[in-house]
Amino acid sequence: MEKRNLEKCEVPLTALKDKETGTVTSIKSGRGRGRGRGWGFEKRLMDMGLTPGTKVTVVKSAPFHGPVEVLVRGSRLALGRGMAERIFVETANE
Amino acid sequence: MTQKKLLIALAGNANVGKSVIFNYLTGLHQHIGNWPGKTVERAEGTLHFKGYTIDIIDLPGIYSLSTYSLEEIVSRKYITVERPDVVINVVDASVLERNLFFTLQLMELETPMVIALNQVDMAKNKGIQIDLKKLEKLLGAPVVPTVAIKGIGITKLLEKAIETIEKGAVEKHAQARYGEEVEERISALMAMLSNVQVLYPPRYVAIKLLEGDEEIEREVKKIDPKIVPAAKKLADEIRSLHGHACSTVITSERYELAGCIARNAQKLVFPIKPTWGERLHNITTHRVMGYAILASSLLLIFYSIFTFGGYTSELLNNLLYELEPIVKGAVGAGVAGELVWGGIFEGIIAGITIVLPYIIPFYLILYFLENSGYLSRIAFLMDNVMHKMGLHGKAFIPLMLGYGCNVPACLGCKIMETQRERLLAAFVTTLVPCAARTVIILGLVGKFLGFQWALTLYAFNLIVIFALGRLAFKIVPGEPTALIMEMPDYRLPHAKTILKQTWFRVVEFVKIAFPLIIVGSLALKLAEIAGLLDTLTAVLSPVTVLWLGLPAVAGITLIFGILRKELALIMLATLLRTTNFALVLSPVQMIVFTLVAMFYIPCTATIAALVKEFGWKKALFVTVFEIVFAIILGGIALRLLTLVI
Numbered sequence: 001m002e003k004r005n006l007e008k009c010e011v012p013l014t015a016l017k018d019k020e021t022g023t024v025t026s027i028k029s030g031r032g033r034g035r036g037r038g039w040g041f042e043k044r045l046m047d048m049g050l051t052p053g054t055k056v057t058v059v060k061s062a063p064f065h066g067p068v069e070v071l072v073r074g075s076r077l078a079l080g081r082g083m084a085e086r087i088f089v090e091t092a093n094e
Numbered sequence: 095m096t097q098k099k100l101l102i103a104l105a106g107n108a109n110v111g112k113s114v115i116f117n118y119l120t121g122l123h124q125h126i127g128n129w130p131g132k133t134v135e136r137a138e139g140t141l142h143f144k145g146y147t148i149d150i151i152d153l154p155g156i157y158s159l160s161t162y163s164l165e166e167i168v169s170r171k172y173i174t175v176e177r178p179d180v181v182i183n184v185v186d187a188s189v190l191e192r193n194l195f196f197t198l199q200l201m202e203l204e205t206p207m208v209i210a211l212n213q214v215d216m217a218k219n220k221g222i223q224i225d226l227k228k229l230e231k232l233l234g235a236p237v238v239p240t241v242a243i244k245g246i247g248i249t250k251l252l253e254k255a256i257e258t259i260e261k262g263a264v265e266k267h268a269q270a271r272y273g274e275e276v277e278e279r280i281s282a283l284m285a286m287l288s289n290v291q292v293l294y295p296p297r298y299v300a301i302k303l304l305e306g307d308e309e310i311e312r313e314v315k316k317i318d319p320k321i322v323p324a325a326k327k328l329a330d331e332i333r334s335l336h337g338h339a340c341s342t343v344i345t346s347e348r349y350e351l352a353g354c355i356a357r358n359a360q361k362l363v364f365p366i367k368p369t370w371g372e373r374l375h376n377i378t379t380h381r382v383m384g385y386a387i388l389a390s391s392l393l394l395i396f397y398s399i400f401t402f403g404g405y406t407s408e409l410l411n412n413l414l415y416e417l418e419p420i421v422k423g424a425v426g427a428g429v430a431g432e433l434v435w436g437g438i439f440e441g442i443i444a445g446i447t448i449v450l451p452y453i454i455p456f457y458l459i460l461y462f463l464e465n466s467g468y469l470s471r472i473a474f475l476m477d478n479v480m481h482k483m484g485l486h487g488k489a490f491i492p493l494m495l496g497y498g499c500n501v502p503a504c505l506g507c508k509i510m511e512t513q514r515e516r517l518l519a520a521f522v523t524t525l526v527p528c529a530a531r532t533v534i535i536l537g538l539v540g541k542f543l544g545f546q547w548a549l550t551l552y553a554f555n556l557i558v559i560f561a562l563g564r565l566a567f568k569i570v571p572g573e574p575t576a577l578i579m580e581m582p583d584y585r586l587p588h589a590k591t592i593l594k595q596t597w598f599r600v601v602e603f604v605k606i607a608f609p610l611i612i613v614g615s616l617a618l619k620l621a622e623i624a625g626l627l628d629t630l631t632a633v634l635s636p637v638t639v640l641w642l643g644l645p646a647v648a649g650i651t652l653i654f655g656i657l658r659k660e661l662a663l664i665m666l667a668t669l670l671r672t673t674n675f676a677l678v679l680s681p682v683q684m685i686v687f688t689l690v691a692m693f694y695i696p697c698t699a700t701i702a703a704l705v706k707e708f709g710w711k712k713a714l715f716v717t718v719f720e721i722v723f724a725i726i727l728g729g730i731a732l733r734l735l736t737l738v739i
Binding site (some may be wrong): 001026040041042043044045046047048049050051053054058060062063065067068069073074075077078079080081082083 | 183
């Protein structure tokens with residue numbers, strides 16, 4: 001399901017392999033279910049330190065499309081799969 | 095001597111040792127409750143120090159002061175409305191950057207503060223050395239290094255806090271300076287805000303308006319409706335300059351600043367080998383081993399709690415019933431004796447035989463797991479499964495608790511971020527067969543039909559939980575949230591903190607559950623004495639006999655079961671005059687009875703917990719829904735099972 005945006009060389013965080021590092025470029029807000037605010041989650045991710053330009057290292061993913069464990073700003077976060085799919089990163093060697 | 099009163103608030107990220115400091119400071123002089131009208135916990139305590147009476151409030155552990163969660167709103171309101179004399183910001187020295195991000199926001203609230211640089215020992219183990227003087231200078235606030243679990247630095251922290259208050263004048267904190275484009279617009283907004291009086295400092299309001307903070311927008315709109323659109327326009331300018339939303343730009347810059355302070359104040363000396371915590375983390379979150387460890391620890395926990403609980407519960411029960419002749423002798427054996435013993439005392443006994451054997455060990459283990467950091471690993475491993483019912487990994491924790499007792503489980507739903515998720519999680523939790531329902535399942539179906547039938551019922555229960563959870567998730571309006579959770583380093587939990595947390599939880603449980611259990615058992619006793627039970631049986635018989643195919647007396651037993659689920663089985667034995675249920679009930683009747691008992695209503699104590707957390711209306715809705723659901727389910731099961739068996 002991971003679509004690569006060739007023009008910008010951005011991939012979703014979930015496309016990184018274990019131990020790979022990327023730099024956050026953007027967070028795509030949710031498809032929006034009508035009511036509610038996608039703002040909340042984007043803001044929450046930012047508040048947890050995933051701002052554009054931040055280096056993120058994927059440590060591992062839980063099996064069966066479970067959450068992703070990442071290292072950000074010296075601390076360890078667990079991100080739900082759906083959430084991680086919306087975080088776009090650039091990898092250094094591409 | 096009149097003592098001067100002070101108010102100190104503790105604030106900081108989750109998992110930084112805030113509650114250890116709180117417990118250290120306040121000892122047993124604590125009061126734990128909810129913030130008025132909110133499902134957010136409020137912990138207060140008092141201590142006497144150097145002639146002062148100090149009220150300490152432990153604000154919830156949060157990462158930011160925006161409006162993402164109820165905790166964040168409550169915290170910033172508290173700091174601005176109640177104006178504590180000083181805020182102690184507890185900071186984890188081993189994750190300085192993330193913690194300082196929060197510190198910078200606290201500073202924007204322009205409150206006097208002292209920084210407790212906690213877990214300096216763990217930071218050292220991770221190869222992080224912090225230059226205190228430099229950090230103090232960069233932040234413009236006093237910094238006290240502490241190791242809370244060993245009590246190191248706490249007295250100094252308190253002295254520093256009082257010193258800060260006594261000095262009076264608020265020290266000028268290093269205000270977070272943003273980039274030029276942002277600063278210009280903050281100044282422009284502050285000029286517009288000069289006549290607007292809100293709770294928060296003008297600079298804070300200006301920043302939050304640029305960030306698009308809904309609560310602040312509402313406040314400002316009330317006073318001057320023109321300002322919000324103006325702020326939106328300024329924010330759009332920043333968006334076009336930077337290519338990111340204005341709130342993103344501000345958050346980024348704030349993090350940059352936090353990172354810059356952290357890098358300046360700390361020196362990294364790389365540790366030689368990975369710490370034991372790291373290794374433990376790798377094993378406990380491993381894709382195979384992690385689940386094996388989780389499954390075996392849960393089995394071990396439940397097995398030991400049930401074994402211990404079952405044994406102690408019976409022992410206590412027998413012991414307490416020794417009092418019967420004494421009490422009845424004192425009050426007289428007539429109606430008064432029946433009421434006092436059967437109503438009040440039996441209610442209390444029912445409560446005691448739940449609390450001591452089950453609730454206390456449960457909380458002890460729960461807090462051990464929480465304080466050590468394992469709970470967040472459980473949430474990580476189970477996130478996937480919980481998504482199937484529309485919740486995320488953290489919801490597994492109340493669900494797991496529910497197998498012990500639904501009451502702490504419902505109260506534990508606070509770990510979810512939004513009110514909607516708390517309600518969903520609580521609803522799902524009330525469907526989990528607790529220890530009392532396990533007694534019925536094992537005592538009736540397990541004993542007379544075989545273990546495989548009991549297991550089938552458990553499996554069926556899980557299916558129902560998933561199905562109803564999903565359904566509720568679809569119906570209740572709101573946006574689903576996903577897991578965003580910090581997994582703190584493993585650490586040895588602090589025994590005293592665990593004991594205190596358990597103690598205050600148990601007190602809370604007693605306060606919630608006991609009154610209702612006693613009132614309920616009194617009411618039932620009255621009904622019994624007034625001879626209403628036969629009438630009740632007759633009234634209920636269309637449902638119990640015709641629809642569910644049960645003996646008529648089952649109706650009463652289910653009513654008694656509301657007080658305490660396993661009473662349903664005990665009453666059934668009494669009324670049918672045998673404990674060998676095989677003689678009086680058919681296998682199908684046993685299954686139907688157990689099914690109904692499993693789902694039909696949360697017990698009184700759970701209802702009380704639901705009312706406390708979510709209000710009467712929602713508690714009533716859940717209760718009525720579950721009664722109707724259980725009856726319909728039981729009837730259908732009867733008709734299907736008679737075809738099979």
